[in-house]
Amino acid sequence: xxxxxxxxxxxxxxxxxxxxxxxxxxxxxxxxxxxxxxxxxxxxxxxxxxxxxxxxxxxxxxxxxxxxxxxxxxxxxxxxxxxxxxxxxxxxxxxxxxxxxxxxxxxxxxxxxxxxxxxxxxxxxxxxxxxxxxxxxxxxxxxxxxxxxxxxxxxxxxxxxxxxxxxxxxxxxxxxxxxxxxxxxxxxxxxxxxxxxxxxxxxxxxxxxxxxxxxxxxxxxxxxxxxxxxxxxxxxxxxxxxxxxxxxxxxxxxxxxxxxxxxxxxxxxxxxxxxxxxxxxxxxxxxxxxxxxxxxxxxxxxxxxxxxxxxxxxxxxxxxxxxxxxxxxxxxxxxxxxxxxxxxxxxxxxxxxxxxxxxxxxxxxxxxxxxxxxxxxxxxxxxxxxxxxxxxxxxxxxxxxxxxxxxxxxxxxxxxxxxxxxxxxxxxxxxxxxxxxxxx
Numbered sequence: 167x168x169x170x171x172x173x174x175x176x177x178x179x180x181x182x183x184x185x186x187x188x189x190x191x192x193x194x195x196x197x198x199x200x201x202x203x204x205x206x207x208x209x210x211x212x213x214x215x216x217x218x219x220x221x222x223x224x225x226x227x228x229x230x231x232x233x234x235x236x237x238x239x240x241x242x243x244x245x246x247x248x249x250x251x252x253x254x255x256x257x258x259x260x261x262x263x264x265x266x267x268x269x270x271x272x273x274x275x276x277x278x279x280x281x282x283x284x285x286x287x288x289x290x291x292x293x294x295x296x297x298x299x300x301x302x303x304x305x306x307x308x309x310x311x312x313x314x315x316x317x318x319x320x321x322x323x324x325x326x327x328x329x330x331x332x333x334x335x336x337x338x339x340x341x342x343x344x345x346x347x348x349x350x351x352x353x354x355x356x357x358x359x360x361x362x363x364x365x366x367x368x369x370x371x372x373x374x375x376x377x378x379x380x381x382x383x384x385x386x387x388x389x390x391x392x393x394x395x396x397x398x399x400x401x402x403x404x405x406x407x408x409x410x411x412x413x414x415x416x417x418x419x420x421x422x423x424x425x426x427x428x429x430x431x432x433x434x435x436x437x438x439x440x441x442x443x444x445x446x447x448x449x450x451x452x453x454x455x456x457x458x459x460x461x462x463x464x465x466x467x468x469x470x471x472x473x474x475x476x477x478x479x480x481x482x483x484x485x486x487x488x489x490x491x492x493x494x495x496x497x498x499x500x501x502x503x504x505x506x507x508x509x510x511x512x513x514x515x516x517x518x519x520x521x522x523x524x525x526x527x528x529x530x531x532x533x534x535x536x537x538x539x540x541x542x543x544x545x546x547x548x549x550x551x552x553x554x555x556x557x558x559x560x561x562x563x564x565x566x567x568x569x570x571x572x573x574x575x576x577x578x579x580x581x582x583x584x585x586x587x588x589x590x591x592x593x594x595x596x597x598x599x600x601x602x603x604x605x606x
Contacts, residue, residue, distance in 0.1 A: 177244045179219050183210040183387060186489045187466060194244075199385050207466050209489050210387040211427070212244050216434045225406055225437055234258040236292055236395040242431055244391050245299045254285045254327045256295045257395055261403040261552070267520040267533070268551075271540050275550045277409070278533075279400060280523045282558030286323035286347060287316075288479075288526075289396060289421060289556040294320035296392035297381040298330055306379035308333055312369035314362050314417075314478045315344030316528075316557055321381050322351035333378065335369040337362050341478065341562045363470070363483050383420035384486020390424040397428025400552055401438055408438040410549040413539065415531035415556060416446035416455060416502070417480030419491025425554070426494030442552075444500040445544060446491060447535025449475035449507060452482060455491055456502040465492050476507040476565055479528035479557060501544050505534040513537075514559060514569040524559035524566070532556070 182191045185201035186209050201208025223241045231238045236257030261279045268276030281289035301309045311321050312335040325332045334348055338357040348355045358365040366382060373380045383389045401408055416422050422444055432438045448456045452473035458465050470484030485491060495502055513530035517523055532553045539545045559566045578594055580586040
């Protein structure tokens with residue numbers, strides 16, 4: 167299926183688009199989204215003129231830049247120099263040192279990057295900011311996406327900031343908090359009585375019929391480009407010393423593919439001296455890529471699976487960006503690991519108490535997966551490790567409540583007097599802290 171939202175715009179430092187299946191190259195203005203020779207599998211990669219970029223941008227120039235948003239890296243993004251970017255401040259999220267979490271895992275050099283502070287609460291604001299710019303470059307009347315919630319909220323929020331109409335397809339099972347965001351931003355929301363895959367397919371058919379611009383990952387090659395800015399920030403925030411390992415929850419695969427692209431850009435520019443190993447974390451009930459990784463299967467031909475996990479943001483039966491995701495892990499010497507829903511839920515309060523980052527299930531999965539990676543000796547004690555927490559826990563309050571209930575954490579009910587407070591405190595036993603609790 168080939169979307170018809172109008173031609174792509176020739177952009178800045180982009181040389182061409184290359185098909186990840188056959189290697190065929192296209193000028194940005196001769197193709198919409200996918201390689202016509204491979205249908206839905208013809209995912210494209212964006213190729214840049216790094217020599218030219220190096221003349222316009224450097225670590226030294228960035229150090230003087232007061233634009234603390236993803237747009238500080240504009241020469242490395244696929245937008246025209248004349249395009250106006252949305253006013254919401256997307257990007258430059260904090261990277262927190264996490265010594266107490268690290269002590270518990272035997273990792274003295276551990277950081278957590280908190281994407282929950284983005285305008286709509288998730289990393290997917292980065293891709294949506296690029297999508298809105300590209301849609302306006304081609305004069306699209308409507309932008310559409312299918313989502314389990316976060317990508318939709320990101321698109322709705324960024325689009326609302328510039329008055330861009332959007333139509334969003336969401337599985338009817340999406341958390342209410344995420345649907346509420348969409349409606350508050352004024353989006354047209356279609357709750358699809360089916361899976362995420364059903365919503366995705368319906369959004370593509372609608373875009374084809376009505377000529378809408380498509381934000382869907384695995385279709386629009388520019389979504390990885392927005393998400394790669396998280397890699398730029400990690401490197402810059404670590405003074406251009408690349409981490410050894412980055413862990414991230416994986417559903418459709420666009421985020422881990424974007425991280426790979428971002429670090430590749432920096433390596434090509436000579437700003438970092440090595441590529442981090444990327445560890446993709448999948449839920450046991452949505453482990454398409456972990457299966458393919460372990461069995462050395464071809465993700466172009468591997469059929470989909472039935473996906474079911476509490477971490478709705480990483481639930482995908484056949485990941486749309488599976489080619490980029492698999493390449494990210496294989497090219498960097500990384501791995502895919504699995505975590506159970508119970509491990510994911512347990513990671514929510516562990517992460518919150520260990521470093522103050524309140525994460526939704528899909529984001530907490532990255533920390534749960536790091537525990538597994540340590541157990542499997544995929545991470546060494548002297549490694550510099552970053553956990554990418556992709557979204558705020560406020561996205562899915564019922565799961566957060568379930569996680570603290572499972573951990574035996576509950577409030578104390580008291581009468582309104584000090585004696586009652588003293589009595590409650592004297593009999594209260596706090597949940598057992600992690601072994602790193604209280605470490606400097």
